[in-house]
Amino acid sequence: MNTYQKTGYLTENFRYFHLQTTSRQDFHYHYHEFYKILFFLKGDVIYHIEGRAFHLLPGDIVLIPAEEIHCPQLQSDTCYERQILYLSSTFLKSFQDNDLSLCFTNARKRQSYVMRVPSLYQKHIWDILLCLEDEIKENSLYAGKFYQETLVSQLLILLNRAALNQQSIYPDNTCQNEKILFILDYINKHLSDNLTIDNLSERFFISRYHLMHLFKASTGYTVGNYITIKRLFFAKALIQSGTPVTEACYLSGFQNYSTFSRAYKKHFHTSAKNREFSNGHNGNSMVE
Incomplete structure (x- = not known):
């Protein structure tokens, strides 16, 4: 019987990655016990999520709720570049009356996990990601962690506003068998x-x-x-x-x-009687 790997780990409120895969390779179906956002920069990729398939375009934002089984499928040797955010559920729901997981909830309801946002939102989002990446590289700056969390919070607010904007597009699933x-x-x-x-x-x-x-x-x-x-x-x-x-x-x-x-x-990896869960990983260090 096949098993699906829990990959990645998360012990903080968030983790950020900027990744490039320069040659065609196979990724296995997997899931995370936290939320994930993938900002697609370039490549020739079909993203599979819970039986649905989406052919990504540069600028697409992939919203993957916790525990959803997914897998990117590279179609050629074209460089696959993306920025990824891992987000804990605690962090998403820690903003008093504002549940920042709303964009994931909307994606699940629409049965489309990919969002194409209006150009105005897109510019603000990429600017924040650029600033976040610079802050992470300069890890010794005063109040660095706090400012990074502030940037991620701003990013999530923009994504949720975009999710509620009528001009945002949710591409149709391209799975050939409905x-x-x-x-x-x-x-x-x-x-x-x-x-x-x-x-x-x-x-x-x-x-x-x-x-x-x-x-x-x-x-x-x-x-x-x-x-x-x-x-x-x-x-x-x-x-x-x-x-x-x-x-x-x-x-x-x-x-x-x-x-x-x-x-x-x-x-x-814990008894059902233990109500405490971590977002730890199973020894597989692959990030996607």
């Missing part, structure tokens, strides 16, 4: 139900073999593994909100507590 999107949507809305390949194939009028083949080809992962990982995320959210562990186990669709407990510990 049926897989309906199946993904159904799975995520019915995690507590008895989800099996046979049930799904019957509901969506598709053969068992064709469903497994299509799901893997369209998303990069198996039906069973996708359901398991989403149930674990759901259970984690329930536990962190105060739901008793045993109740969370069954509410998230697991039929056996021992199976749930083992899977939870293997996946999150």
Whole structure:
């Protein structure tokens, strides 16, 4: 059974990277336990997020909520350049009445994770990123960390304003098989139900073999593994909100507590009874 790596780590409010990949290489499907923004500068890239595919253009902003499975696919040897921000959920929700994760929520509701902002916003955003990069390089400046967080806060305010602006464009998904999107949507809305390949194939009028083949080809992962990982995320959210562990186990669709407990510990590297989570990583140092 395929597994999807939790990559990167985050122990601060944010981390910033400016990256270039100068030759074509394969990236694996992965997820993070924090939010990610990718500012696309150049390249020939299709970005896959939860079964959807987006052909990126320079200036595109990719908004990836925590725990969404994603992967860039390089189409040629053209240099792939991007700026990336990792953001903790605590930081995004720490601004009193202003939830700066709104842009991610909107992207998820629209089922489009890519935003193309009006030119006025774009100029301000790139100016802030340039200033942030300079500040990080000059790490010894007075109140450097505080000023960096101030810049990131300004950036998030602009992104959320852009997300609410009617002139911002959310490109359509370019996935060639729309049926897989309906199946993904159904799975995520019915995690507590008895989800099996046979049930799904019957509901969506598709053969068992064709469903497994299509799901893997369209998303990069198996039906069973996708359901398991989403149930674990759901259970984690329930536990962190105060739901008793045993109740969370069954509410998230697991039929056996021992199976749930083992899977939870293997996946999150902690017991389900431990409500504390870090954004640590699993030893893989790849950044994307």
